[in-house]
Amino acid sequence: MTEQAVSNDDRDASITDPILEVRNATVKFGMDRGESRVLDDVSIDIERNEILGVVGESGSGKSMFASAFLDAIVDPGTLSGEISYYPDSGGEVDVLGLTKSELNQFRWEEIAMVFQGAMSSFNPVRKINTHFVETLTAHGDTVSEGMERARTILSDLYMDPERVLRSYPHELSGGMKQRVLIALSLVLEPEVLVMDEPTAALDLLMQRSIISLIEDIKEKYDLTIVFITHDLPLVVDLADRIGVLYAFEFIEIGPANELLEEAAHPYTRALLKSTPNLTAPVDEMRPIEGSAPDPVNEISGCSYHSRCPMADQRCEVEDPGPYIVDTDHDVHCHYWEEASEAVPMPNDGSGTETGSPDSDQPISVQTPETRPRWAGENPVLSLDDVEVHFEATQDEGLLNLFTDPETVRAVDGISFDIYENDVVVLVGESGCGKTTLGKAAVGLERPTAGRVEYRGQDVWEAKETGGDIPFEDIRQSLQIVHQDPGNALNSYRKVFSSLEEPLVRWYDDLDGNDRRQRILSMLKHVGMSPPEDYIERYPHQLSGGEQQRVALIRAMLMNPDVILADEPVSALDVSLRVEMMDLMLELQDMFDTSYLFISHDLANARYITEKTDGLIGVVYLGKLVEIGTPERIINDPQHPYTRALCWATPELLTETDRTDDSPMRKIDIPDPTDPPSGCRYHTRCPEARDVCREVEPEMVDSGTDETHQRAACFRAQENHEYWTSESIVED
Amino acid sequence: MDWRVRRIGQALFTVWGVITISFLLVRLMPGNPMSAMIVELEEQGISPTQARYLVELRLNIDPEEPIPIAYVNYVGSMIQGDLGHSMYYDRPVVEVLATALPWTLFVLSWAAFISFFLGITLGALMAYWEGGRLDLGLTGYATVMGSVPFYVLAILLLVFLGYRYGIFPTGGRQPTGVEPGFNWTYIRGVIHHAALPVISMLVVSGAASLSMRGNSIRVLGEDYLRVARLRGLPDSTIAIQYVARNAILPMYTGLMISIGSMFGGSIILEEVFAYRGVGYYMMSAVNQRDYPLMLGAFTIITIAVVIALLIADLTYSKIDPRAGGGKSEGL
């Protein structure tokens, strides 16, 4: 390391024993539009055995940063700068100077990496076992010893090693694949683990479970971890230090707690504020205005100046060098000292307005005026004891031609109503049946038992024998917005013709010009301007958020009564979610519709329902286990599973305020083809007692009339045999 | 129900459908083969009763019987492998076709085998040098050849390589004057005779290489490839176990389907090259109005195609662990 490098980087003075030193790392891509820098002169030291959280939105350069450690930037990107690695055994390795074969040794043996795409990180035609074996052989390790290690790691990650190793990748759930990938990255005993969005595709419960496993794994295997994510709240309780990436460079680095409580950069503060969570008042959550700069345009001065409320002339010309907030906290902002005033946080000052989910203070909630569902109205959509059972096929070769296929009870007897202008959010983890339930509710999936009624008319009866309301009308009234908007839009049609279709179909009194005007004003309304430009585009020319908006407008133009929105925001960056949800609610007002949301994220569910007086329904293995207003569900959950979901929701709380232990006994959801008897949660419930194994709890009212809280757990019933029953939780 | 049972059921249903259609054609269509045969025989001076008897013998359909009973008898004899009696060759249809079928299969399997492996290799190389000269050249070639009807090409090959330069024989399926047996002269002769039909099937089947190219390019972009490289796996493992294996998977059923279409093509090809396979006999049956032979060949070809597809379907799950049909990810 040269003398100069030290002097221009004295901010890492707090690092005493670095394992990695990155100096002036820059990644450039030659693109049609010109050269773009997707990592801009980044320098950082990483302390041995620390967990460094790196937070950045998509397009901030975070994946480049991750790949840089292994000199694994994908072509045609080029990496320059210096990366030095100091192994425990002493010495120094110049990572970018390694030859190809040295690099092959170095990767995975010293620094390993876990990608976001665990779903696709395995060769689909080879067993998990083979993946481990080939890795060991490629590095000349003894296979038997290595596999012993693999088994230990797999069981450390709460999996059954024998079963997992025997499986093909597609036979494992997303959460298991991700953990197997972690195990695979550790099998050669690396010293550093780089994790690039390792939990992004998973539901919150699994994310949180994996996060707590990572802590244990780190201790046990003596690792240094670089954890990269777009989700700030997710890393705060994991990381020792957090670095915030914006526009391809670090704009703030500091200890996790300090960043949370006294973020010094306006962007970090805005990011914290834009994150849906369970405690901050919903009115305080704000999206960040504007968008991040294009990598092709070289920005002079501070890269955040186009969005920063405090920006002035100086910011536009002068690059804000690192200012030292504290010995180990520095920030790239000229006016960081004023940031706390310019971008106030809800927990600034005394910090008493907010409380943790289980504190006695209830969170602030606007009191409902009159609940529509108590005005004696009829529901728009009514589900009565709906069941959807699938036949699952298992493929064991030609021999078992005549085995009985097993039945997946995706939805197993669920009832609820949706009223005019109502919002119901279904939450639950992947595989709990919430998507199937949603589809059944809007007439896309035929229930195998029970009824789905639209304004009193059985939907499937209308389809078959005709009813008072024609099936076509029902179809039009129940619309769906998919999680992946790219799939919902026809990729060969321009935005205009996609949007025109419903207008032509349902409003024959509009002429071509009227339709055009209407589409233009809608696009403008959702912030896609100039709309004349957007209508000429094809879906792939839109960003994910824009596609989602077009899909939403399209659904709205059908003039539906109920829209099923399946995870409409989970594919978006955390900071964009509030904005999207606001937009959805605004459109709801405009078009007078009801929503049935599906989400795995309780924070999003809370945001939506609290703003609309809606209800949250918690689904577990095909059963509705609890339903109620958000403040009841979050402040006083009756069902232990709801409590687990609350635990899993990342909170912007400092260490002292949070509970770390998982309130579940098992990480993985049981096999839906063979759900547990009695209460389906009894295999994971920390409160389970003997009776839970045999008897299935009924839904009982557990709140007052206004809160609509009902839960299916014996603990919600005072004089139940449960209380005298024997506990089945072994310690 | 298990998907395999369903597939087998579908296959049986198809075969049954074909048999039924052939029955209906013979029996019910106006100007149908049966009345045509009877008229023909009567013209040859055979008494009407005699003619009817002969027709029944040859087609397995008794013109006197009511349709349902005739149908049951017809299907029954089909199941027992009795396809009727060839009028032209005056031998049972089964016998005629049984000698022909191996030759057809011989040509087809060579063509399929070579085109598959050539396609895989070329496709993989094209993907590897994507945008290079080999890639562009072969893509152009495959696209053009894909639109040339194979029989046009077959005739050209025959004219040039057969008649003009005499490199390959112009007809027949085995060398004349050589004792059939397991000796080199004979085997070489057989291969020599099969060469032209095989080549004309090969030259136009550029589709395999194109789809292999597409598949490989897709696989090259997969995450698991990136992870495999980072894990330091040797290039050979990556090329064979990661890229090739995954790229071939989607082509497997394609191969079986192409066997089906090759069967169809063989009818004309064998005629062009006077190669006495099932297709040759079928064409000659059409020309000779030998209805029993025609229907027999038709049935045999259909059954062969159905079996090929069935094998493809049933074995696919062996090579791709993800296959299994049905709604496996129902949630």
Ligand code: SF4
């Ligand atoms: S340097 Fe200026 S523009 Fe940049 S964050 Fe600070 S105040 Fe805002």
Ligand code: SF4
């Ligand atoms: S009924 Fe028993 S097992 Fe089920 S959630 Fe309640 S306490 Fe847990």
